[in-house]
Amino acid sequence: MQCPETPVWEQFLENRIEYGPNGDLAEHLEGCALCREQVDFCKSEDNYFGSALAELSVPDGLEEVLISRIYQVERSWQWLKTGLVGLLLSSGLVAVFVGWLPLFHIIGRLTRSLAVESILLQFLVLLVNLVRWAAEGVQRGEPLLPTFAALLVACLAGLFVQGRKGGYSNA
Amino acid sequence: MDSEEKLILLFRQGDDEAVAHLAKHYGPQVYRLARCLLRSQEEAQDAAGDVFVKLYSRREEVPLQGFKPWLMRVVYNHCHDLLRRRQTFSRLLPRLFRMSPADQYNGGDEALEGADRKLIVEEALNLLPEQEKTALVLRFYTDMNYEEIANVMGVSTATVGTWLHRGKARMRVILEQRG
Numbered sequence: 001m002q003c004p005e006t007p008v009w010e011q012f013l014e015n016r017i018e019y020g021p022n023g024d025l026a027e028h029l030e031g032c033a034l035c036r037e038q039v040d041f042c043k044s045e046d047n048y049f050g051s052a053l054a055e056l057s058v059p060d061g062l063e064e065v066l067i068s069r070i071y072q073v074e075r076s077w078q079w080l081k082t083g084l085v086g087l088l089l090s091s092g093l094v095a096v097f098v099g100w101l102p103l104f105h106i107i108g109r110l111t112r113s114l115a116v117e118s119i120l121l122q123f124l125v126l127l128v129n130l131v132r133w134a135a136e137g138v139q140r141g142e143p144l145l146p147t148f149a150a151l152l153v154a155c156l157a158g159l160f161v162q163g164r165k166g167g168y169s170n171a
Numbered sequence: 172m173d174s175e176e177k178l179i180l181l182f183r184q185g186d187d188e189a190v191a192h193l194a195k196h197y198g199p200q201v202y203r204l205a206r207c208l209l210r211s212q213e214e215a216q217d218a219a220g221d222v223f224v225k226l227y228s229r230r231e232e233v234p235l236q237g238f239k240p241w242l243m244r245v246v247y248n249h250c251h252d253l254l255r256r257r258q259t260f261s262r263l264l265p266r267l268f269r270m271s272p273a274d275q276y277n278g279g280d281e282a283l284e285g286a287d288r289k290l291i292v293e294e295a296l297n298l299l300p301e302q303e304k305t306a307l308v309l310r311f312y313t314d315m316n317y318e319e320i321a322n323v324m325g326v327s328t329a330t331v332g333t334w335l336h337r338g339k340a341r342m343r344v345i346l347e348q349r350g
Contacts, residue, residue: 007336014317016328046311049339052292052346053311056206058199059216066194069220070227 003032009039013046105132176235183230194223197239200313201246207308208250210297218253222246240319243309247323295345303338306331 004020011017012025181189206215234241296304309320317328
């Protein structure tokens with residue numbers, strides 16, 4: 001059998017072929033010292049390239065950089081999601097207040113009288129008054145006021161929700 | 172289920188330790204393939220970060236089996252997208268994006284001369300055509316077989332064999348010339 005070329009031996013070493021152009025390669029190898037030398041050369045070359053390429057440098061701290069990048073993007077998404085939820089919620093509240101202003105005036109007066117000592121209730125009253133103020137602005141035809149109020153409420157809602165969630169989530 | 176499949180399952184659930192383990196084990200391989208395609212250390216590090224962010228944000232889609240070839244394919248496609256966008260920009264704004272001869276070879280990060288074997292190998296690798304260089308890195312650094320490399324690069328196994336054969340021959344000549 002004529003000796004196969006180097007690419008054939010490379011494929012043989014990869015276990016991709018058993019037979020060459022002229023017959024069984026393993027059988028030929030047993031009987032041909034020249035081809036055994038060629039195969040040994042291919043193996044040592046593979047080892048050489050393997051060890052040479054293993055020396056390609058990697059920046060220090062790559063693992064930490066990758067991990068912090070993942071969680072940084074995840075946190076940004078969380079903030080964006082909670083901000084959007086807050087904005088939608090506050091826009092909904094403003095829309096409701098516009099339609100039910102007289103009722104909320106009464107509720108506002110009642111809660112102000114009750115919430116003298118509780119800080120949390122006072123905070124809630126402040127939020128309610130902000131939204132009521134935005135709604136009154138809409139009634140007067142002043143579009144900027146409700147936008148600013150809604151944004152403020154959205155930020156506060158976002159902070160509140162983000163604080164409760166405790167940062168990025170792990171399912 | 173083997174240990175890698177268990178790790179991927181935990182990663183899909185967003186487990187912090189699984190994330191750290193994958194970054195530690197596959198980060199260098201992802202970086203090296205990106206470095207091979209993008210030629211700049213900063214770009215390769217950014218690309219590796221982008222790939223891991225994509226991986227995490229779509230972690231439910233990560234396959235349980237054949238993870239490494241799948242990951243290398245994601246890196247390969249991501250880097251090619253970046254190169255395509257860069258080519259588009261460089262056509263529109265040629266003066267801003269013209270690279271110096273040094274940058275073309277190694278991103279201007281390392282000196283062209285150097286007795287250090289690491290630098291000689293990197294230099295030799297950067298002188299190869301992209302396909303041969305990519306095939307060599309995938310074969311000898313990530314230890315992928317011909318079929319997996321063919322799947323990543325979107326070509327036949329015969330073409331991979333040709334590129335590897337030519338790439339090794341060229342590397343041999345370059346390394347012999349540089350001692």
